[in-house]
Amino acid sequence: MAFQLETLSGWGNHPREPCLVAVAEKTSQLPQLVTDASVRDQIARGLGRAYGDSALNRSGGVIVQTRLNRFRAFNEQTGELECEAGVSLAEIIECLLPQGWFPPVTPGTRFVTVGGAIAADVHGKNHHAVGSLGTFVQWLDLLLASGEMLRCSPSEHAPLFWATVGGMGLTGIIVRACIKLARVPSAYCRVQYRRCRDLDQTLELLESTNSQYAYSVAWIDCLARGPRLGRSVLMLANNAAVDELPDRQRAAPLRLPARRVRSVPCQLPGSVLNRVSVSLFNELYYRSHGDCERLVDFDSFFYPLDSLLHWNRIYGRRGFAQYQALLPPKTSRRGMAELLGEIGEAGLGSFLAVLKSSGQATPGVLSYLYPGHTLALDLPNVGERLVKLCARLDQILLRHGGRLYLAKDSMTDRESFAAMYPRLGEFQQLKNQIDPSRRFVSSQARRLGIVEAS
Amino acid sequence: MSDNVVIVGATSGIARALADVLARRQCRLLLAGRDAQELEALAADLRVRCGINVATERFEALDFGDHPDFWQRCQKHFDGSVTGVVVCHGYLPDQAEAERDFREIERTFAINFLSAVSVLNLAAETLGARRQGFLAAISSVAGDRGRASNYVYGASKAALSAYLDGLRNRLHASGVHVLSIKPGFVDTAMTRGKLKPSRLLATPERVARDIDRALRRRQDVLYTPWFWRPIMAVIRGLPERIFKRLSL
Numbered sequence: 001m002a003f004q005l006e007t008l009s010g011w012g013n014h015p016r017e018p019c020l021v022a023v024a025e026k027t028s029q030l031p032q033l034v035t036d037a038s039v040r041d042q043i044a045r046g047l048g049r050a051y052g053d054s055a056l057n058r059s060g061g062v063i064v065q066t067r068l069n070r071f072r073a074f075n076e077q078t079g080e081l082e083c084e085a086g087v088s089l090a091e092i093i094e095c096l097l098p099q100g101w102f103p104p105v106t107p108g109t110r111f112v113t114v115g116g117a118i119a120a121d122v123h124g125k126n127h128h129a130v131g132s133l134g135t136f137v138q139w140l141d142l143l144l145a146s147g148e149m150l151r152c153s154p155s156e157h158a159p160l161f162w163a164t165v166g167g168m169g170l171t172g173i174i175v176r177a178c179i180k181l182a183r184v185p186s187a188y189c190r191v192q193y194r195r196c197r198d199l200d201q202t203l204e205l206l207e208s209t210n211s212q213y214a215y216s217v218a219w220i221d222c223l224a225r226g227p228r229l230g231r232s233v234l235m236l237a238n239n240a241a242v243d244e245l246p247d248r249q250r251a252a253p254l255r256l257p258a259r260r261v262r263s264v265p266c267q268l269p270g271s272v273l274n275r276v277s278v279s280l281f282n283e284l285y286y287r288s289h290g291d292c293e294r295l296v297d298f299d300s301f302f303y304p305l306d307s308l309l310h311w312n313r314i315y316g317r318r319g320f321a322q323y324q325a326l327l328p329p330k331t332s333r334r335g336m337a338e339l340l341g342e343i344g345e346a347g348l349g350s351f352l353a354v355l356k357s358s359g360q361a362t363p364g365v366l367s368y369l370y371p372g373h374t375l376a377l378d379l380p381n382v383g384e385r386l387v388k389l390c391a392r393l394d395q396i397l398l399r400h401g402g403r404l405y406l407a408k409d410s411m412t413d414r415e416s417f418a419a420m421y422p423r424l425g426e427f428q429q430l431k432n433q434i435d436p437s438r439r440f441v442s443s444q445a446r447r448l449g450i451v452e453a454s
Numbered sequence: 455m456s457d458n459v460v461i462v463g464a465t466s467g468i469a470r471a472l473a474d475v476l477a478r479r480q481c482r483l484l485l486a487g488r489d490a491q492e493l494e495a496l497a498a499d500l501r502v503r504c505g506i507n508v509a510t511e512r513f514e515a516l517d518f519g520d521h522p523d524f525w526q527r528c529q530k531h532f533d534g535s536v537t538g539v540v541v542c543h544g545y546l547p548d549q550a551e552a553e554r555d556f557r558e559i560e561r562t563f564a565i566n567f568l569s570a571v572s573v574l575n576l577a578a579e580t581l582g583a584r585r586q587g588f589l590a591a592i593s594s595v596a597g598d599r600g601r602a603s604n605y606v607y608g609a610s611k612a613a614l615s616a617y618l619d620g621l622r623n624r625l626h627a628s629g630v631h632v633l634s635i636k637p638g639f640v641d642t643a644m645t646r647g648k649l650k651p652s653r654l655l656a657t658p659e660r661v662a663r664d665i666d667r668a669l670r671r672r673q674d675v676l677y678t679p680w681f682w683r684p685i686m687a688v689i690r691g692l693p694e695r696i697f698k699r700l701s702l
Contacts, residue, residue: 004647025643026465026492067643070499084495095503 002029003039003061011312012051012410013319014381017058017443021045025067027084030173031147033063034439043442044169046113047088050120051322052410053443054168060441063173065115071095072176079181080138085115085174092181093298098254101181102298104136108354110303115174120407121166121367125215125237125302127358132369134165134362138178142171145439149175154363163430166364168406170431170440170451186245186253189215189237191296193289199230199337203373206234206357214238215301219289221282222353222377223275225344229337232355233289240295249295256299263309267317273380275347305352315380320350323390324376324405325397326358332373335400339375339393346389350378365427366450368405376408387411406444414449428452457481458532462513462573463543465492467642468592471662472540477504479666484531486513486524487543515543515569525576538669539577541570541591545607546644552606559606566610571617578621582628588669589625590633591618595677597636598686601702622674633668634675637661638682 003020020039024030034042042061043054055062069086079101081092089103090110096102107122118140123132139153142164150172152161164171192213196202202218210216218232242253305311312320327335336355354376361370379386390411397403403420404412418424431438431451438451445451459476461469464485473483477500485493485508493510500508509531513524528536545565552558570591581587596604597611615634622632639645639655649655656679664678677683689702 002646023643023646025467026489027495028489028491070495071502072495072498074502 002033003036008045008048008056008062009319010048010050010052010055010410012321012378012381013312013315013317014321014410015053015056015443016319017053017056019057019062020060021062021064023064023067027068027175030063030068030143030175031149033061034143034145034173035147036061041439041441043440043445044085044115044119044173046086046116047111049107049109049112049116050406051408053447054120054407054409055116056443057441058443058446065113065173068175069113079183080178081181082176082178083114084176085113085118085140087114088112089114089117096181097184097187097256097298100183100185100254102184103133104130104180104182105133106302108303109306111306114177114179115169118165118174118177119167119169120405121362121364122407123358123369125217125356127356127369128210128216129214129359131360132166132362132364132367133179134162134364134367136180137161137165138180140164140177141175143173143175145172145435145437159430160434162363163365163427165362166367166406167427168366168442168445168450170427170442170445171434172440184239184254185241186239186249187256187298188240188245188249188253189296189298189301190240190244190293191235191237191301192291192293194234194236194291195286195289196230196232196234198228199232199333199340202230202232202234202355203333203336206355206373209234209236210357212236216356218355219285220340220353220355220375220377221286222340222343222350223279223282223347225341229344230340230355231286233286235301237296237301245295257297259299259307261307261309264311264313267313269316272314272316273350278350315378318381318383320378320380321386321390321410322376322378322408323393323411324374324408325393325402326369326372326374326405327397327400327402328370328372331400331402335396335402336373336375338396338400342389342392342396343377343379346385348379348382348386348389350380353377365423365430366406366421368403368407372402374405376405409444409448412448414447417448417450424450457537458484458535459538459540460484460486460511460528460536460577462486462539462541463515464496464510465489466542466544467644467658468637468640468661468665469540469542470496471658472542472665473500473508474504474659475662475666477506477508480504480506482507482532484509484511484528484536486511486528488512488514515565518569518572521569521572522576525573525580529580536577536580537587539573539581539587539589540665541573543569544592544594544644546604546648547606549602549604549606562606562610563613566607567613567617570614574617574621578625578630581630582625585628586630588631588633588672589621590635590665590669592635592637593618595636595638595682595686599689599697603702631669631672633665633673635665635668636675636677636682636686638677638679638685 002022039061045055065086213236215237358369497508594611596608668676
């Protein structure tokens, strides 16, 4: 009935695939859509911020949930927000930050839906302190392939809950969820900027400061080589208390300052980002951030790129891949050095490369993070050269016991994936139980063999 | 300005966006429609996000016999002080099917014209007697001139537009504001898959903001987005001799 042929892509604009798209308008349509025989299978989609093919389904169904974005209840005592999965973090912030509440965990963009964020078990700059989003999900209503709706939580249908948190939509459709928001005293962070001359200093400083700061992240110059390999600007932050704010902000501590939002109007030619322009940007960025402390509003701190709408167009028509690598503490120093060396060698690095330390894992079967360090960067799609670079990076990761992030991956293969996620078999077993006819499949799940019989 | 507004057909795309705009300026709302579960989801959302009083009411467009009772329930809900009604429901038939099957034409007119008029009549009676408030209904630019591609829908909206003009004329002396809303192409469930993405395609949020402004300014006829006013002026101005040859 409602499925229309459209070409979709993830945020990286690569790959682009023909999908049969249905925009769900009413909650009551969802059971019909998941059992609709006119499509082979389907995957849920939110705001399309996964970089690769997580929310694509070549020649299959894609159910867009962005219109199912209603708040249902908010408990002002506990901060528990009950809402439909299509609600975005932007909507939560707009509505509840003025009352002193903020998402407990937020990725680098607020234009993600609650459903997508749970499915990817997203993490933020505070992972070392509080873990990933899954920790804060009180329960979720999951629509199964059979059309049946099941409430799952850490105590109710726990195995299904932990397969759904981080499960990339492959267990069913997350229809509603309850998330415990975090209390914040103001909409500002007190940020310490520290320049680190190389990778050793970066990792050392991250480790030694982890317990003192709620948020930490390092911008890293991925094109710096030799002795400057891994040089970075570290940003360490805590929420600012009201009495730490200057008078002007103290009057309205929870109000975000108005921000000029710009938009990239069209795809830029692919050549705008090259070794010279990126090196130049990185040099300037590194030099302009001396050691200092500043008060920064949440928008600028958590979402620097959200003020540039469609920034992904900078990479041009061919798009880009985002590579996010996680390495355990034992091997992270060596592994990072090798990854950065390889990227610098290839000259494909981006101006936004981010390194942070990760804390405790959630019990999510396919959840991404465990304690260690993670490095994320954009790599422009230059065709075969990118494919080869990613394959080499994967080899480094595998050698050092690391893994990739499904919400970002568009390049790896099933053998590498299986090696990175040892609990894959457990996931497949559960998948076979709840969705034996494999109604929920994405292009990514097919590429990586996630939904195959174990 | 704080109003007690009844939104009829409240689950439609434009109505949802309009309810949001009205709730943000603290109007009290009654959402009326067929799908009770969906209405409750919308009402809960507005209560949580805007902290306003929102209720829901069952409304079946084709159950004309129930309309007087429906209007009573609306009145009762606001203790007899409904200050505005916006009729948002509509039906876009498949033109080719409507040409084959007369029942499609009947259905189109019953929903787009008769059911809207039925509610507006009742509301006009009440508000006219109280000499205040507003009545608004979503018509369409398609009603400004019949085109081969959708003249059944267009004709039903033309009838609604003409009715609204007459109603405005009748109620002018009583001070009741009557607003004809004429959207162009809007990206909603009604048009999904029928319209290609283009610069002319407006978001329901944009249209809702325009409606809210028109209500506050007591405008008579709203073209939304604004550029449809000059476009439709040209289309209406074309001599039939030429127009009949075009495929618009």
